Amino acid sequence: MSIKEPFYLASGKEIEVFEHASINKLPVLLKGPTGTGKTRFIEYMAYKLNRHCITISCHEETSATDLIGRFIIKGAETIWLDGPLTTAVRNGAIIYLDEVAEARPDVIVAIHSLTDFRRELYLDKLAEKVIAHPDFLLVASFNPGYQRGFKELKPSTRQRFVAIPFNFPRPEAEIQILVAESGVPDEVAKRLVAIGNKIRNLNEVGLAETVSTRLLVDAAKLIQSGLPRRLAVRSAVVEPLSDDPQVIDALTDLCNLMI
Amino acid sequence: MSFDEFLYSKFLKYFSSLRKNDEELLQKQVELDELRPKLTLFARALTGSSIEIVPAEREGGCKGGYFFVPEKLSLFSNKEQNTALYIFRVLFMAIQWQMKLNLAAGEEQPVAISRKKAMDSWDSIGPYLSNDFPFAIELHDGLKQLLDEIAVNSKSPPDYSWLYGKWMPDNHVDSNQNQMNAPADLDSRHLLPKPITTLKSKAVEEVSTLTVDKKMQEDYVMTHNFEKVETAEEFNGVWRDFDGSDQLEDHQDALDELNMKFMVRSDEMVHSVYQAEFAENTSVAESKAIDETERCFEYDEWDYKKEIYKRSFCKVFSGRPGKSDPDYCARVMSENKSTLDTLRKMLADVSNKRRQVRYQTQGNNFDVDAVTDMFVEIKSGVTPTEKIYYSDRKNEKDIAILILLDNSLSTDSYAAGNRVIDVEKQVSLLFGEILNEYEIDFSIASFFSRTRNNTSYIALKEFDEPWFKAKGKVGAIEPNGYTRIGASLRHAGAMLNSRSAKNKWIILISDGKPNDYDRYEGKYGIHDVKQSLKELNVNNINVFALAIEAQARYYLPQMFGANHYQILTNPKEMLTALVKLFTKIRQL
Numbered sequence: 128m129s130i131k132e133p134f135y136l137a138s139g140k141e142i143e144v145f146e147h148a149s150i151n152k153l154p155v156l157l158k159g160p161t162g163t164g165k166t167r168f169i170e171y172m173a174y175k176l177n178r179h180c181i182t183i184s185c186h187e188e189t190s191a192t193d194l195i196g197r198f199i200i201k202g203a204e205t206i207w208l209d210g211p212l213t214t215a216v217r218n219g220a221i222i223y224l225d226e227v228a229e230a231r232p233d234v235i236v237a238i239h240s241l242t243d244f245r246r247e248l249y250l251d252k253l254a255e256k257v258i259a260h261p262d263f264l265l266v267a268s269f270n271p272g273y274q275r276g277f278k279e280l281k282p283s284t285r286q287r288f289v290a291i292p293f294n295f296p297r298p299e300a301e302i303q304i305l306v307a308e309s310g311v312p313d314e315v316a317k318r319l320v321a322i323g324n325k326i327r328n329l330n331e332v333g334l335a336e337t338v339s340t341r342l343l344v345d346a347a348k349l350i351q352s353g354l355p356r357r358l359a360v361r362s363a364v365v366e367p368l369s370d371d372p373q374v375i376d377a378l379t380d381l382c383n384l385m386i
Numbered sequence: 387m388s389f390d391e392f393l394y395s396k397f398l399k400y401f402s403s404l405r406k407n408d409e410e411l412l413q414k415q416v417e418l419d420e421l422r423p424k425l426t427l428f429a430r431a432l433t434g435s436s437i438e439i440v441p442a443e444r445e446g447g448c449k450g451g452y453f454f455v456p457e458k459l460s461l462f463s464n465k466e467q468n469t470a471l472y473i474f475r476v477l478f479m480a481i482q483w484q485m486k487l488n489l490a491a492g493e494e495q496p497v498a499i500s501r502k503k504a505m506d507s508w509d510s511i512g513p514y515l516s517n518d519f520p521f522a523i524e525l526h527d528g529l530k531q532l533l534d535e536i537a538v539n540s541k542s543p544p545d546y547s548w549l550y551g552k553w554m555p556d557n558h559v560d561s562n563q564n565q566m567n568a569p570a571d572l573d574s575r576h577l578l579p580k581p582i583t584t585l586k587s588k589a590v591e592e593v594s595t596l597t598v599d600k601k602m603q604e605d606y607v608m609t610h611n612f613e614k615v616e617t618a619e620e621f622n623g624v625w626r627d628f629d630g631s632d633q634l635e636d637h638q639d640a641l642d643e644l645n646m647k648f649m650v651r652s653d654e655m656v657h658s659v660y661q662a663e664f665a666e667n668t669s670v671a672e673s674k675a676i677d678e679t680e681r682c683f684e685y686d687e688w689d690y691k692k693e694i695y696k697r698s699f700c701k702v703f704s705g706r707p708g709k710s711d712p713d714y715c716a717r718v719m720s721e722n723k724s725t726l727d728t729l730r731k732m733l734a735d736v737s738n739k740r741r742q743v744r745y746q747t748q749g750n751n752f753d754v755d756a757v758t759d760m761f762v763e764i765k766s767g768v769t770p771t772e773k774i775y776y777s778d779r780k781n782e783k784d785i786a787i788l789i790l791l792d793n794s795l796s797t798d799s800y801a802a803g804n805r806v807i808d809v810e811k812q813v814s815l816l817f818g819e820i821l822n823e824y825e826i827d828f829s830i831a832s833f834f835s836r837t838r839n840n841t842s843y844i845a846l847k848e849f850d851e852p853w854f855k856a857k858g859k860v861g862a863i864e865p866n867g868y869t870r871i872g873a874s875l876r877h878a879g880a881m882l883n884s885r886s887a888k889n890k891w892i893i894l895i896s897d898g899k900p901n902d903y904d905r906y907e908g909k910y911g912i913h914d915v916k917q918s919l920k921e922l923n924v925n926n927i928n929v930f931a932l933a934i935e936a937q938a939r940y941y942l943p944q945m946f947g948a949n950h951y952q953i954l955t956n957p958k959e960m961l962t963a964l965v966k967l968f969t970k971i972r973q974l
Contacts, residue, residue, distance in 0.1 A: 198758040205761045252759060321518060328434035329427065377427035380473055384519045 134307050135164070135171035138296045145172050148289045154242045154265040156285065159293025162339020165268045168293070169223045178262055179220040181211045185230035191237040195250060207253060216241065216248045219262030227267035228280045235284050241265050242287035298324065301340055309347035315356070318386045319343045322360060325381060326368070338364055356386050415460035416468040425476050426940060429453055432480035436909070436944060439476070445547045447504065448479040449488060449554040451908070461548060462532050474525050475551060481511045489555040500552035508550060685876040687838065690913030700873035702841045707859045714861025718815045726816055729965050733820065742776050749775030785971060786849070786887035787821065789814055790878050791832040791863070792896030793844075798865035801934045807865050809934060810895050813960045814846070815860050820965065822853040827887055830856070831878065832863050835870035837904045842867070843877050849885060868902040872914035875929065879922045890927045891971055893964065897935040898942040898951070915945045930967055934960060 145168075148155045157165040166182070173180035183194065196210035215222035224230070224238075240247050246259040267288065269280050296304065298320050305316035323338040342364050349359035365378045418425075422439050429437040438452050446454030455475050459468040482488070487507045489495060495503070515522045529549055537544035684698035719726070744753050756774040763770040791814060797807040814830050821828045829849045835841040844863065847856035875892065882890045900911025919929055931942050931951040942951040952963050 192755070197755065198762060200758055200761070205758050205765065252762075325431045328431050373423045374427060377424040378431070380424070381428060381431055384473075384477065384521045384525070 132174055133167060133170045134304075135167055136296070136300050136304055136307070138164075138294075138300055141168065141291045141293075142172070142175075144289065144291055146176070149176055149264055152246065152259075152261070152264070153289045154267070154287060156288030156290045157266065157268040157293055158271055158290055159268075160270055160295075160339070161336055162341035163293040163295055164340060165293050166223075166225065169221065169266055173221050176221075178264070179215075179218065180223055181215050181220050182223045182225060183211055184225045185227050185234065187229055187231070189230040189234060191231070191233040194234060195237060195248070196252075198252060212237070212241075213248060213250065213257060216257050216259045216263050219260030221264045221266055224265075224267040226269060228269045235281070238265060238267075239284075239287070295323075295327065296340060301343065304340060305343055305347045308344045309351045311347040311351045315350055315386075316347060319346055319350075319360070319364075322364065322382050322385050325385070326364070326378060336368065338368065342367060357383055360386055411460050414462065414464050414468060415458055416465050416472065417458045418455060418472075421469065421472055423936070423939065425453075425455070425472060428473065429476050429480055432477065433483055436912075436940075437480075437483075438940070442551075445501070445551045446475070447488075447500070447551040447554040448483050449556050453479045453483075454551075454554070456548075461536070467529075467532060470525060471529055471548065474522070474529055474549065477515070477519065477522055478511060478550065481514050482507060485510060485514070486556075487511070487553070489553045491556050493555050495553070497552060500554070501547040501550070503553040504550040505546050507553075683877055683880070685873050687872060688914045688917035690910060690917075700838045700841055700870065700876075702843050702873050702877045704843045704845060704877065707844055707846060707862045709862045710858035711861035712858035714811070715815055715857045718812050718861070719819070722812065722816055725961065726819065729816070729820060729961065730823070732965060733824070733969065742778060744776045745771075745773040746775045746777045747772050749777030751776060784886075784888045786827040786882060786885040786890045787829075787968075787971070788878050788882050788890075788892045789817065789828065789830045790874060790892055790894045790896075791830070791846075792834070792869055792871070792894070793832040793863050793865055794834045794867055794869040794901070795865045796869065796897050796899070796901075796935075799935070801936070804934075806897070806934060807863070809960060811860055811863065813895070813964060815857060816961055817964045817968075818847065818853060818857060818860070821968075827885060829881065830860060831881075833870075833874035833877075834865075834867035835873065835902050835906075836867045837902060838870070838873070838906070841870045841873045841877070843874060845881075849881070868906070869896065869900060870902045870906050871896065871898075871900045871911070872906075872918040875915065875918045875922065879918075879925060879927050882927050883925055888926075889971065892922070892927060892929045893967065894929060894931045895960075896931065896933060896938075898931055898933050898938045898945065900941070912941065912944055919945065932960060932963060932967075 145155060149172075157168065159165060169180060169182070183189070192210070194210045194212040196208050196213045198205045198207050200206075209217070212222055214220065224234075227234070237248075240249060241259060241263075242265060246263070248257045248259070249255075250257060295301065301320045301323070302313065302316045305311060305319060306313060309316075311319075320343065323340075323343050326338045329337065346359050346363035349363055350356050354362075360382045361379055365375055365382060368378070369375055418439070418441055425439045426437065429439060436451060440452050440454055441457040442454035444456065446456060448454065453476060455472060459471055461471065462468050482504075485507075487510065489500065489503070512523070512526070515526070526549070530546070533544045533546060533549060682701040682703045685700045685702060686695040686697050687699040688694075689696055743749075745756050746753075752774055753776040756771065756776075760770040760774050791810045793807060793810070797805075797810060799806055801809070810832075818828070818830055827849055828847070829845065830847040832844045832846060833842060846859045846863065847853065871894070875894070878892050882892065899907075900915055901907045902911075906914070922929055929946065929950065931946050932954065933942060933951070934954050936953075938951075938953050942953060945951075952967075954960055954963055
């Protein structure tokens, strides 16, 4: 659990939904594009509920063994080492599986028994059934794409979760976030948010990812620490989005008219 | 062409070329073609809508989803200033477009009034700009000052129309417009004669579509304007016969002087094409359904405005190519032998990475986790497991791939010095060779359309057809017709549905621009393609689009979404991209 309360500005009723899911011990799925505050929300909720939070960033090599645990050999002894999921199940922590769709299919199979009424984890290597601590909460996130194909979460898996959608905050809220996170004056935050919203208009025009609140916060931090505004925006907002010189050129011109 | 016409045109061309090659002009001139990608992105970011940037007859304006800007600018003394004027024009029009400051639909005003209205609109647009784009005011003032300086030097009043453009009537195509009969030739599925000469026209801002008056055409009275040596007649209400003969190049200079405001649709096949880049209201109505005795497949089409399907709206005729060209295939194979070998090697490396199967009673090596388990069991007094090995097995995946080639007339164009259709054919042959070697279930088909009544789906290789029999047919396809992507994708999906593979993919090779004779274009076309992709996804069929034409960047992302398309700058990259995609599909 964080010692200091993380800053989080609610954009809807997500806090209430999460609290009720926690009371009812229901797994939660956070869905939304990159940089919309999913991870920050979990940190905030862990603080608010006074629970320890273990975050696992899933990737294509993340396997069930990585989460559940494995035997290691120490001298002539074999010692069992709990994985982060088992630790969370035993101790009653929040386990946050970030980008769960990226993980190997066996991860999804391993968490199935934790997502329904059983709330138990079977450790096949120990032949042990671990009943989840009452405070244990499973939270996963994923970024839904427009077309399926390469990485997706099966509908049968999605049905096991209570889902909370995340999107970019309203301009007024986003300005508040920028000011709180970086300390920039309101006027600068307002300009950065306006730039963000203009570039977000382009999400159907070839940018794989668009401007997240995180990128805007980064730009605000660079400005606050003294980097010239246009250079800060170019470095923190424009360049991370594309490598296409024409796109960079167009976005730079756009930003330069606005800040 | 008579001798005096010939002589005059030679003189005219000589003097025009002198003017065009002015060094000083080239130093400061900026052309729309080089700025268009940037301006398009700029306009779309500002408006949040799929705006198209098109050349204007002069200063331009905006209407519908089109921003008209000058084709070239050399007003100011350097490129930076002229580029800045383009940027300001787009910014100005974006706000004008959002505030809906324009003439009403159908309203006609003298150009001086339209320009004045645009200039006066600065009073509303300026405050908006100063709020959201503070540096745009600086830009505006700088450009205005430059125009004032030009006026002082030329001792004439300043021409601010370059800065503010003019208002245009906001024309909308009436979606309930009556249906029309498509020209007879378009509904036929036989190969039409190809145009011999194609020239690009000057910019066109407005087109009115006229219905051919057959009676007046028969009663045609010959008229001529004798003050010109070369003549091409503007439409003046007198109808004359169409003949479709190819004399375009002889009359290009005269054509450039024409006001191209009127358009008719003719069923006469032409041999010359004077190509104007304009798409706003050129398609007048959708085709009437025709009764077809031949067996065809009927598919729905999505009407995004009404959010309903038009049931059984498109007819798809599935056929086989009439001829084959085995020599073409042999030539491509021998010319690309080394490329093919490199790709084989690349794929072999991937294929050799075998899948590790753990907990086996026998295998290549010890499985460390299994051995650890065995120790645990021995220590616990339990009979230890014998499954302590891992074995490498060949990673065979259950895949069906359908390569769908767009062979509409747009593939007759060139990208990076290569004819697009040739690239498509070569790439399909080479990729087909590889898929065949890896025993993948695949099919190759091409498509083109001529109205909703006639989408041709040509199966160059059926799924169950041996490759050695099919590959000769790939060389025989030629550019033809239009691009009704939605109906073609739906039919390709139906073909894939019959396959038992779990992992089904359509790889579409196209410029991605939905386009057909009967209003299948713009937003309508894009939304229909998006809808067809959703239908395919429901059936667990994935689609990936590849293009080599630069203009694909305006269409593909809107339809296919991130990670599901690739635009290549060079045709040679296409084959590598396909093999990489195949590798990715295999690893899923």
